[in-house]
Amino acid sequence: MEELKPRLANSAPLTPLGYLERAATVYANCTSIIYNHTTYTWSQTHLRCLRVASSISSFGINRHDVVSVLAPNIPAMYELHFAVPMAGAVLNTLNLRLDHRTISVLLRHSESKLVFVDKLSKSLIQDAISLFQPGTPIPRLVLIDGDDGDDDRTEAALPSTLSSSSPAVEFVCRYEDMVVNGDPEFQWVQPLTGWDPLVLNYTSGTTSSPKGVVHCHRGVFISTLDSLVDWSMPKRPVFLWTLPMFHGNGWTFPWGMAAVGGTNICLRKFDAPLIYRLIKAHKVTHLCGAPVVLNMLANSPAAEPLNHRVFLDVAGAPPPPTLLLRMESLGFEVTHGYGLTEAGGLVATCEWKPEWDLLPASERARLKSRQGVRTVARSRVDVVDPETGRSVERDGVTMGEVVVKGGCVMLGYLKDPAGTAKCLKEDGWFYTGDVAVVHPDGYLEIKDRSKDVIISGGENLSSVEVEWVLYTHPAINEAAVVARPDDYWGETPCAFVSLKEGIGGSKPSEKEVIEYCRARLPHFMVPKTVVFKDELPKSGTGKIQKFVLREIAKGMGSVGASRTRPQSRL
Template identity: 65%
Template structure:
């Protein structure tokens, strides 16, 4: 059989973009996207995506160009998950919670050629672009306008440039749809290893990590996730997970693959979620543990059980046992997993065993809070000694670094070969920087994060970056930031601070330190708690003992009120 080799017939590049073609053929008249009173079918969604891709290509955007999007979960955001890569360009979705400085850094680092801007974030992007150095190329801006603005531009009396509020924009999203070609032959990747998306792990202004994923990896994790959760044909999926989070864990492409209905919403709270569940018969949704708090916190549904079960997939900080119990008592079925921006989605899931249903509620919640085992098509997950690379004992207590190996691991970090080489071991492992244990039954559990990452409301934030801002305060001598448990957000930043002995001014209060931080960083990164100490605990070599501070923060429990 040695003479049997790969051929063009069996080597067509894998890509999730083809799911849209199939959805239009199989589910053409079925609803694809619902947003308020607007409903599109799969045939219409495919046509709109091809039109936008056609307009991008006609304007000269294509292979290798980065096209960014700053938008909430509206129909345009969903369509751009297909339209941008269908033009051959690389899609970059930017977190709308970032501040203008961070957005500016990302746009410059990515060398974005064009940015689609939702009208709600017009000022954010314009301010970000204004921070570009004079010699830097500025991206073309396209406005995702509100319905009222579209009507104003479409009355035939005013062009885009004549509208004062739109003077900085080249065109609108809907105008690109209107002038595009629905018969456009979308640009298939030359190789399945061709980059398709660029996502940033955090909003760091010093060393942004742009994660590049290829068509092949995204195809593999889409199929893997649909099998592992599992997701049936034609589900009704509620978009409570931001699509800017690793492309919504690849569900824009996944829901197309199974011909489901995407229920989009600009913003949400407990009452909005319950209303849409009842109105549209929602069957599936994703979100950080903070979403579970919204659902189980007594708001929105009056603690009444659901008329039909709703599947929820959550990841990030392990959901507290009490929150899990409250959520499931209302009729939600919670699944828990683990993934990173570098894996494009969840590659570890807490695969549930039927016999666990007979256990007490607290024990079930404890088991469900573990991250679990590798997903169906992912290759390997291990916990190893970071020095020797040898797997640790499967005793549920021996700590090690979590390492991964599988098809959906990123190609690497953009413009950062050293960072890529540091986490990609020559032996074939991706080192996550997360610390965990392996239980005797083969289930993984995260215990700590060696990268000092805090997960707050589903957002990953670096304690080092918060500390760097605290150190700019004239009265701060030392600063260390750790995670404090929070029943609502999962975790929030807690800053331990020592002050300079003589500053010639009154000592700052907790509120003043928080206000100082709010003026210098995205609000979700701002410490919610400030603890003043004469001196921070240190090792013999002078390093701050963060594990001591973590125990103090943990013992403080969840804050009584939220800032």
């Protein structure tokens, strides 16, 4: 055995870009993209990506240069997941809903050389570039317009509203010009090794310390196949893009759809009635989203039982069992997973056991709300005591930090060695910062982010458990629980809720909501404050922004100043 070793034939770099070449051969005449009245086949998509990659290279973009995209789920956004790395560059998909200050910081931090900008984000990119300091290199801009046959031939250069000292902002060309003028015979740039960077994704909305996650070709290749296997994705599925592609590269499904020759139904913005129409019109088989997507679909006036089965993958925050139960009653087959941008997508899913089919619906929903076990491509996923590094007891009670290892884990944070070393520790684990328990059957259940755990009277309190109870209230649409300062207990739960539409005069009071929780929770977990809002603040990916709510709760001062202390917390 000693004379056997790696050779060139078995050491080619792993890259997801090859999935598109294969799709152009196997699924040449099959539909790849549908967007309103625009339709492409896989051979056309392959050719368009080669042409755009050629045009990117002609701009002098070099290997490992960062190329950014500011666009919704339209065909160009999908194509650029292949075209940018085919030019040897690193793809950076920007959150479309960030403000111009944050966009400006991220462009400068990444040193982006080229930015593709959707026609509806022209003013956003203009305001972002206006914040560049004199002498700072300005990325070239490409305008994405004319999608879906819209012949928008307005001037590409933006009307100037900047001061004379601000840098000029203009577009070098239009996206479709790059398609037309690109070389269809372009030989795309192969990665030197599988460890070459492929994508750069920012996880933080703060402007002080951006967290730019870098993933390599090899990691994305593995993550993509892992996602397909974990979801038992068949060949030629019909995938509806309810999940933003800028969010963790759509959990790797842009590349995954090429691997299985699927049809991508593109969607510019989320609209529940439209989603139901598209599901019916195109016989959609799969879609993804955060719990907020499920909540909007479940509570939409257009909601009605589906006439065919639709597989729905949910992740991003633990969904309450009541929401899962509602979605299944509509005909969605929900798969619940847990993942992070840093880990390349889903790292654990609630793998369903046949014997669970015999359980009552409410019990099935409760089991499905757990995050489950590691996916097949993750070397290990564990829950450990962060102080000792030892695995916690499998009792469903003892909390610890989720840790992950495997080829899908990020290379690190861009320009942040200290941040990288903090979570990629010498013991070989990636420390996620998520708090979880492990049940006796080996399935893990997320209890909170470490920063969201409420410590009240020395007790660690899971905000997620309190939120699940709030979601069972018939009048509550959304709920988020954060810590509010308390002079006596240290912290107490503060609930922010929005109510369902059309409940009329039956709106609950703060006291009624508190009493509702008191009947269903240990008293120390019951919210001491309930704040009603028309809508809870959300990130660009639909996650409720607890950091915003924490600041509001902090600004409210101590809850104990005006309340009588209970004698017991039992």
